[in-house]
Amino acid sequence: SQQGEEDPQALSIQEGENATMNCSYKTSINNLQWYRQNSGRGLVHLILIRSNEREKHSGRLRVTLDTSKKSSSLLITASRAADTASYFCATGAGQAGTALIFGKGTTLSVSS
Amino acid sequence: GAVVSQHPSRVICKSGTSVKIECRSLDFQATTMFWYRQFPKQSLMLMATSNEGSKATYEQGVEKDKFLINHASLTLSTLTVTSAHPEDSSFYICSASPPVNYGYTFGSGTRLTVV
DSSP, rough: OOOOEEEEEEEEEETTTEEEEEEOOOOOOOOEEEEEEESSEEEEEEEEEETTEEEEETTTTTEEEEETTEEEEEEOSSSSSOOEHHHHHHHHEOTTTTOOOOOOOOOEEEEE | OOOOOOOSSSEEEEEEEEEEEEEEEESSOSSSSEEEEEEEOOOOOEEEEEEESSEEEEEETTOOEEEEEEEEETTTEEEEEOOGGGEEEEEEEEEEETTTOOOEEEOOOOEEEEE
C-alpha cells in the first residue's frame, strides 16, 4: 500500500537553485520522514518530523508539515549535483510493529 | 547503532529456482521486521511484516506461498522467493524498528534478477 502522491514526479534544476518537493498522505500519522535514494542503492534517512511539529531544519534541508492538509514539503537549498537522487516521504503511525508507508517519490536531477 | 545487514546485495538466479534473502539486526533485537519490494523507477511497496515467532502478515496482493518469510530469532528474518520468475526481478529491502525510539533502519537492499 502507498500513502499518496509526491509532487512533482520529476524535477530538473541547476546547481545553486532550490528544490521543493511535496508529499501528500491519506491517513493519520505520528511522524513523517524523508529519505533519499541514489540510483540502485539503499535508502538514506534525511529527516523526521513529528505530527505536532510544523517545521524542521537540518543543514540545507527544510521540512514542513501541515496535518490539516495532510501534506509535507521538503526544501533543499543551494542544491548540488550530488543531491541528484530520488526522494521519498514515508509516514509512520508511531506504534511499535507498524511499517513505514512510502510515497511515490520525486526524482531530482541537479545539473552543474 | 541500530544497523541492519542484508545479504546478498545482488543475486542472479534461473527461473524456477528459489532464492533466500537474509536480514539481520546487528546490535539490537527486532521483534518486527518489514520487507519491501521496489521495481525500477518506482517507490517501495510494503510486502509483509515479519513477526518473531509467529506468522508474517502479508499485504494485499502478495502471495504468501511464493514469498516465504521466516523470523525465527530476534535478529534474523529471511525472505525466500520460491519458484522465481523474471517478473520477480526487483530490489528487495528489509527494515527493522529498534524498540526504544521507534526509528526505522533499513538494509542496503538485494537486487534480484531472474533469468
